[in-house]
Amino acid sequence: MTLGVNEDSKVIVQGITGHQGSIHTAEMLAFGTRIVGGVSPGKGGQMVGPVPVFDNMDSALKHLDADCSVLFVPAPHCREAVKEAVDAGIGTIVIITEHMPVHDSMWIRRYAAKMGARIIGPNCPGICIPGVAKIAIMPNSIFAKGNTAVISRSGTLTYEIVSSLSDNGIGQRCCIGIGGDLVIGTTMAEALDELLDDSMVDSIVMIGEIGGTAEQDAAEAYANKPKKPLIAYVAGRTAPEERRMGHAGAIISGGSGSYSDKVRALESAGIRVSTRLNDIPVRLSQLMSEW
Amino acid sequence: MNLLEHEGKQLLSEFGINIPKGVILAPDDDVTSAASALGFPLFVKAQVPIGGRGKAGGIVKVDSMAHLIAESNRIAGMSIRGYQVTSILLEEMVHGDRDIYVSISIDRRSGSPALLVGREGGMDIESSPADSMTREILDVFEEIPASAIARIEGSLNLPKESRRPFAEFLHMMWSLFRTKDLELLEINPLTLSSRNGRFTAIDAKVVFNDDAVFRHPNMKVAMDRGLSPWEAECRIAGLVGVQLDGTIGVIANGAGLNMATLDTISDLGMTGGAFLDLGGTDDPEKVALAIRLMIMSKDALGLDGILINIFGGITRCDTVAKGVLQAAPRRHDIPIVVRMRGVNEIDGRLLLTTNGIPAFLVLDEAIYALLAEVDGK
Numbered sequence: 001m002t003l004g005v006n007e008d009s010k011v012i013v014q015g016i017t018g019h020q021g022s023i024h025t026a027e028m029l030a031f032g033t034r035i036v037g038g039v040s041p042g043k044g045g046q047m048v049g050p051v052p053v054f055d056n057m058d059s060a061l062k063h064l065d066a067d068c069s070v071l072f073v074p075a076p077h078c079r080e081a082v083k084e085a086v087d088a089g090i091g092t093i094v095i096i097t098e099h100m101p102v103h104d105s106m107w108i109r110r111y112a113a114k115m116g117a118r119i120i121g122p123n124c125p126g127i128c129i130p131g132v133a134k135i136a137i138m139p140n141s142i143f144a145k146g147n148t149a150v151i152s153r154s155g156t157l158t159y160e161i162v163s164s165l166s167d168n169g170i171g172q173r174c175c176i177g178i179g180g181d182l183v184i185g186t187t188m189a190e191a192l193d194e195l196l197d198d199s200m201v202d203s204i205v206m207i208g209e210i211g212g213t214a215e216q217d218a219a220e221a222y223a224n225k226p227k228k229p230l231i232a233y234v235a236g237r238t239a240p241e242e243r244r245m246g247h248a249g250a251i252i253s254g255g256s257g258s259y260s261d262k263v264r265a266l267e268s269a270g271i272r273v274s275t276r277l278n279d280i281p282v283r284l285s286q287l288m289s290e291w
Numbered sequence: 292m293n294l295l296e297h298e299g300k301q302l303l304s305e306f307g308i309n310i311p312k313g314v315i316l317a318p319d320d321d322v323t324s325a326a327s328a329l330g331f332p333l334f335v336k337a338q339v340p341i342g343g344r345g346k347a348g349g350i351v352k353v354d355s356m357a358h359l360i361a362e363s364n365r366i367a368g369m370s371i372r373g374y375q376v377t378s379i380l381l382e383e384m385v386h387g388d389r390d391i392y393v394s395i396s397i398d399r400r401s402g403s404p405a406l407l408v409g410r411e412g413g414m415d416i417e418s419s420p421a422d423s424m425t426r427e428i429l430d431v432f433e434e435i436p437a438s439a440i441a442r443i444e445g446s447l448n449l450p451k452e453s454r455r456p457f458a459e460f461l462h463m464m465w466s467l468f469r470t471k472d473l474e475l476l477e478i479n480p481l482t483l484s485s486r487n488g489r490f491t492a493i494d495a496k497v498v499f500n501d502d503a504v505f506r507h508p509n510m511k512v513a514m515d516r517g518l519s520p521w522e523a524e525c526r527i528a529g530l531v532g533v534q535l536d537g538t539i540g541v542i543a544n545g546a547g548l549n550m551a552t553l554d555t556i557s558d559l560g561m562t563g564g565a566f567l568d569l570g571g572t573d574d575p576e577k578v579a580l581a582i583r584l585m586i587m588s589k590d591a592l593g594l595d596g597i598l599i600n601i602f603g604g605i606t607r608c609d610t611v612a613k614g615v616l617q618a619a620p621r622r623h624d625i626p627i628v629v630r631m632r633g634v635n636e637i638d639g640r641l642l643l644t645t646n647g648i649p650a651f652l653v654l655d656e657a658i659y660a661l662l663a664e665v666d667g668k
Binding site for chain 2: 023027075076098099100101102103105106107109110111114125137138139141152153154155156157158159160163180182183184187207209210212213214217233235236237238239240243244245246247248249250254255276277278
C-alpha cells in the first residue's frame, strides 16, 4: 500500500468523458488499474470503453464500490469535484488538473485533513506502482518493477528519470508525482516519511526544483528516521530569481527557495545530491553498493 | 500578478482599510490642481509592479509646487529595473507615531495562509530582527481567532484604545485576502496615529493569484504585466516563455524537463537564452507553434541556437516529428537540434534527420551537436 493505493484499489475517473479523461482511462486500464466507473455531469448512462459513466459521485457509489479517484476536471470546478469525492468517502484523490486557484487548493487540503481523506496533487502526473496499479498519466512503457521509490515535483522530468533508471536495470517500487503547485495535498516530506517506513522500498530518488521549502522539509523528515539510500536531484540550478518557471511553485521569491539553499539542506541531512541529470542512476548504484 | 501600489490601495479602501488621500496621474497630466487638493508636503510615487522604488529614486517627498513639478517630470520619465513608469501617485503625508508591518501570505510548508506582524514597520522585512515578528498560521475555514489577535496585540504592546480598531483592521485584511484570491497582501508600514487612533496603510504590496482570473475578470487586463513582449505572446498562445540572458533557446514539454535541460546545457558550456514550456503536451500543433514563436523572435531573444527536448507520452514520436517539420525550421538561419524519446522514437528521429534536423536519443549528444553547429557558424 502506497499512499492508500494497492492492487485492490477501485478507482473512479472524475471528468472521464473529456479528451484527457478518456485517453488516460484506456491507458490506466491497459496498465491493470481497476477503473470501476467514471463521473461526468450530464453524461450518466454513457460508457467510456468498458467503464460506466455516472452523473455524480453519489450515483456512482449507489452502483459500485470505490476507494480512489482521479480528476481530469477543469480547474474552475476542481474544488467542488474534490469535495464531492471526499464527501462520498473516497480515501485517495489524485488531481491531475493544472491551474487550480491556490485558495481552492488550501481549502481542499484543509477539508481533506478534516475528513480523513488524502489528496495527491494538484498539477501532478499521479502515482504509479509498477505491476500493481497506475492512477496517473505517466506513460506505461517507462516503468520496470523493482524496489526503488521515486518522489517528484515534476511531470515529464519524472518520466525522463524513471526511464533512465529502467535503462540501467534499476526497477521501481513506486513513483509518486506530488505536483508543481504552491500548495499541494501530499508534500515531499509526507511522501518521504511513508516511503522510509515501507519495507518494499530499499532506495529512493527525490526529484525537486527551485521554489519553496519542499526539499528542506524532506531533509528534516529524513534526518529524523532510520535511513535508506537516497539520491536527490534539483532542477533549476540556472533559473533566474523572481521568475515563475512554468510550475506555479517553481519560483525563487525574496531570496527563498534557491537551488543552493536546497542542496545545502539536503547534504546537511546526509542526502547525496546528483548535480547532473544523467548521473542519477550511477550515483544511486554507487550509493547502494556502499550502503 | 503584482498590482501597482495605487491598485492595491484601492482594494484596501474597498475593504474598509484607511489609505492616505491620493491622486493618480498619467505621466503627462497636470499636477498642480491635484497638489492643491492634497496640500504640501506630499509624496510623489512612481507606479511600477516591482519593489525597490525608493532606492531607485522613485519615491520623493516634495514641499513646494516648483519642487513637485520638477520631481514629477523626472519620475514620470523613469524606468525602474526595466519597468517604464506608467503612472504616478501623488499622496498626502500622513502623520503617525508608530509604524507596524502586517502581511498575509501563503505558507507553503503548511499549505495554509500565514499572518505576519512586525513591531518595526517601514523597513526591509528581511532585515527585521526575528523577535520583533509574530507569526500565526490561519485556517481558511475560520475567521482569525481571538486568541491569535490577543497574542499579536500583546507582542505589539498596543495601547488599549487601539486594540479594537486593530482587530477590525486584521479582519478586513483577512476578508480582502480571501475574497480577491490573493497570494500576498503586505502593508509596510501600517501607521498608527495616537492623535486619532487611526491605522493607515502607507504602502501596500498586493499579489493576485493568476489562476483565479476566471472568477475575477477585471484582472484580465493586467495579465501581461511584468512580461516582455515575447513572453506575452507565449502566454497568449497558451505556453510559458521566460526570457533569459544567454544564447540557447530550449523548448521542452514540461517545466521541470525544461529547467533540467537548461541546467545540462550549462554543464556542457553554453548558456540558456530562453525557456519555452509546452506544458505536459506532446501535441504536434503546439510543438509547431512553439518553434515558430521562438524562431520568429530569435534576434530579440539573442539566440544562437535552439534545442528541442520532447519526451513523448501519448502522442507517437513520428507524429511529433511531423509537427516539428510543420514549423519549417530548416528555412531559418539558426541551428536547431532535437532530442526525442518515446513511442515510435526511431521513426520520429529518422523523419527529422532525413529532413535536415539532427535528432538524438541522448540529451548530451544533442547538446554537443548543437554546440558544434553554433561554434561552426
